[in-house]
Amino acid sequence: xxxxxxxxxxxxxxxxxxxxxxxxxxxxxxxxxxxxxxxxxxxxxxxxxxxxxxxxxxxxxxxxxxxxxxxxxxxxxxxxxxxxxxxxxxxxxxxxxxxxxxxxxxxxxxxxxxxxxxxxxxxxxxxxxxxxxxxxxxxxxxxxxxxxxxxxxxxxxxxxxxxxxxxxxxxxxxxxxxxxxxxxxxxxxx
Numbered sequence: 001x002x003x004x005x006x007x008x009x010x011x012x013x014x015x016x017x018x019x020x021x022x023x024x025x026x027x028x029x030x031x032x033x034x035x036x037x038x039x040x041x042x043x044x045x046x047x048x049x050x051x052x053x054x055x056x057x058x059x060x061x062x063x064x065x066x067x068x069x070x071x072x073x074x075x076x077x078x079x080x081x082x083x084x085x086x087x088x089x090x091x092x093x094x095x096x097x098x099x100x101x102x103x104x105x106x107x108x109x110x111x112x113x114x115x116x117x118x119x120x121x122x123x124x125x126x127x128x129x130x131x132x133x134x135x136x137x138x139x140x141x142x143x144x145x146x147x148x149x150x151x152x153x154x155x156x157x158x159x160x161x162x163x164x165x166x167x168x169x170x171x172x173x174x175x176x177x178x179x180x181x182x183x184x185x186x187x188x189x190x
Contacts (some may be wrong), residue, residue: 001033002040003051004179005099008149009170011183013100017056017145019081022123031078031121034059043099043173045137047144050100052181056081058141062134069133082118084142088112094136097138100152101169102176104162108153110139176177 006012020027030048031176044064048057056089058079063071064129089112097105114135117127129136140150151159155169168174172182 001029001036001131002179003033003037004181005037005041005046006050006052007169007172007180007182008101008151008166009183010052010100010181012052012054013144013149014147015054016082016147017047017049017054018070020057021108026058028121029061031057033103035061037178038099041099045092045141046099047141049144049147056145058082058145060134060137062137065133071134075134078121079116079138079141080119080121080123082116082142082145084114084116084139086115087139088113088115089131096136096140096150098140099178100149100181101166102153102174104151104165104169106154106158106162108140108148108150110136110153113137116142 033187034046034048034051037051038059044062045058045060048055060075060077062075065072091109091111093109095105096108112135113129113131115129116138117125119125143150151162170182171184
């Protein structure tokens with residue numbers, strides 16, 4: 001199944017997602033559908049709130065960045081109940097996009113190293129350090145399960161300048177090649 005991606009303005013994107021247990025109903029199928037949705041949308045990461053489900057599940061495949069950033073090669077993971085407990089290094093700017101914000105790309109400051117505890121799709125516990133582009137993607141998707149969207153990380157003045165574009169996204173007044181759920185029109189759109 002391909003889920004519609006929730007667009008900016010939907011309240012689920014501002015909600016802190018809930019932890020789940022290994023017996024969460026239909027988890028394996030849900031994760032498979034998240035992968036399918038992410039690939040269909042040409043994304044490198046997707047968090048459950050972006051498909052209108054407020055649980056702490058993230059899928060990431062950084063391989064599209066592998067040619068330019070070697071650390072992204074083979075970086076494909078499922079993160080369940082993730083908790084970032086430490087960031088380090090000097091913040092650096094990187095141009096980010098987001099499936100919930102079609103057509104919008106902004107320079108975002110983030111730290112280059114992140115430490116996170118999480119469970120994989122088999123509920124095996126991990127405690128890992130990520131750096132470079134994988135750390136960047138991890139932090140972006142982690143923000144989604146914390147109720148934070150990437151435009152929350154840009155300066156207020158810049159965000160004010162984007163207000164019209166953000167309104168257009170929430171109303172579905174954007175070109176998009178994948179299914180989306182636009183909050184201002186209350187129905188999915190291809």
